[in-house]
């Protein structure tokens with residue numbers, strides 16, 4: 001056998017290999033240095049009507065197309081019930097406002113409720129009625145009381161008298177006597193009608209005028225939860241029945257009338273969000289100049305809300321109106337961050353700065369007054385009439401949304417005009433600009449007339465890009481504007497994000513948190529997604545992949561990204577603790593075609609990310625570590641300048657076997673954080689961080 005080493009050669013080999021043996025990554029938290037302040041409202045929520053976020057989502061209304069305006073051609077979500085010998089039909093009435101046939105006129109309730117549904121029952125002898133399928137089903141739970149309400153009137157089929165100069169009716173209804181007065185049955189039942197989960201009756205009075213009826217429907221204790229159910233209003237008597245504003249509410253969060261879904265509010269409450277950015281996003285703007293969020297027609301009784309053209313392919317009911325947004329903030333102790341419409345619409349039109357824009361600045365000032373004015377102001381008094389005399393606290397107003405898309409260059413002038421108008425009346429309000437930042441969209445334009453105090457930057461990227469740019473804010477100019485990261489997300493996984501996205505998110509969040517003196521607010525987007533998939537006849541419920549919280553009619557769940565948000569905001573101090581890392585492992589992404597074309601090879605980037613903060617009241621330290629590698633990482637931790645430590649702490653870890661792992665509506669808790677106790681914490685200690693994991697280590701002090 002060949003002798004491989006001489007004695008001195010072996011010693012040399014051992015010396016080299018021992019020194020080549022990878023050193024543990026080491027994190028030194030330097031408590032002798034004063035770190036930056038952590039913004040109190042660093043983490044908040046961003047919301048808009050996308051993916052059925054409100055209608056078919058947070059807003060608890062269960063009836064889809066309750067005022068029959070969703071589709072001018074067909075009573076979408078409604079169907080006819082016809083059983084036994086009954087002969088009946090349904091038809092939309094006055095669906096096309098510019099072309100209402102004579103025989104369909106005279107049925108509007110008011111200027112908002114102009115379209116209704118007619119049920120014509122010309123032969124009795126069985127049940128006839130209308131059924132609503134809800135938003136992908138009506139959720140049925142045991143022992144639950146639902147509040148149903150609707151407008152109805154019943155008449156005969158006599159033609160409405162018309163003047164000689166008016167057009168003759170194009171359709172004549174069969175002669176049906178007015179036999180409509182009497183009981184009308186209202187039920188929540190299985191889709192085949194065989195199981196009635198809850199039912200009641202109203203006594204329809206004989207009248208040719210609209211009347212609103214309300215009743216409570218309660219399910220039995222032994223009902224199994226299901227969403228294979230529909231809402232039905234039916235009769236056994238002949239006649240012509242008209243319906244409008246049909247509504248069904250389950251119990252809501254804090255029992256608010258016209259309120260929110262309880263499970264979704266609980267998920268949000270657990271995130272402890274500091275603020276709510278609303279109403280968009282694109283939903284603020286709308287496709288055309290007249291489609292902006294019409295806050296004035298979202299106020300007061302539902303009877304006054306016509307809904308409007310949304311930005312995401314379906315018609316919002318505006319049941320989630322301005323006051324509902326504010327009450328949502330109140331319920332979760334969030335500060336509203338109001339985005340006002342500033343005259344740019346998604347299809348590309350804009351209103352020039354100057355006198356033409358004045359009505360828009362006036363409208364924004366009215367809106368701010370509705371939010372913040374006392375009851376002696378015009379709009380504050382209106383808010384009081386709507387049921388909320390106390391003004392809301394508002395510190396930030398965003399002037400538009402993503403105006404980098406406006407290639408006309410008009411935002412500079414529009415921003416200045418809004419800024420001046422708002423500051424003149426509300427000098428303490430902070431105005432957020434949507435261009436001028438370093439995100440690709442914001443960087444398309446510059447503000448030259450007014451200097452922005454705060455700029456909204458948006459980042460939608462894959463996990464690699466987030467990790468590569470996790471130090472994005474480390475070198476921003478501290479003398480310039482502050483940053484609001486008003487939309488950001490790692491977009492991997494659909495409809496909700498997967499673990500890899502959550503790792504990318506966490507890496508990015510370490511950077512925002514470390515620079516929270518600069519990044520004063522941030523919110524992930526989009527927040528919500530209804531996860532119902534496309535069927536042969538209907539498109540899928542969502543328009544945007546990779547969202548934070550998913551749900552169907554019955555249940556909801558958080559994505560791994562949701563849990564990362566929750567972890568980051570549940571364990572956070574008020575001061576950043578400077579951390580130095582050495583021997584940090586790296587990762588290199590595979591080369592792509594564009595790398596080859598550019599003759600550039602991908603460079604290694606860190607694979608371990610970290611940030612530390614301290615709660616200066618309790619002394620608690622929070623160290624967040626993101627391990628994006630598929631290997632455990634043994635990390636040496638050095639707490640420089642720390643006081644007397646408790647050896648016991650807490651670690652919260654979210655992890656998975658592979659980056660693609662995810663939560664779904666049928667497997668909602670596959671990837672969730674687990675908290676456990678840790679011992680052995682001292683000034684210098686070693687901790688193993690799991691593969692594909694985000695960990696928060698809470699270190700407790702015995703003295704501050």
Ligand code: AHR
Nearest residue numbers: 281282283401402525526
């Ligand atoms: O979050 C989805 C959309 O992304 C927002 O509506 C818009 O502001 C952005 O382009």
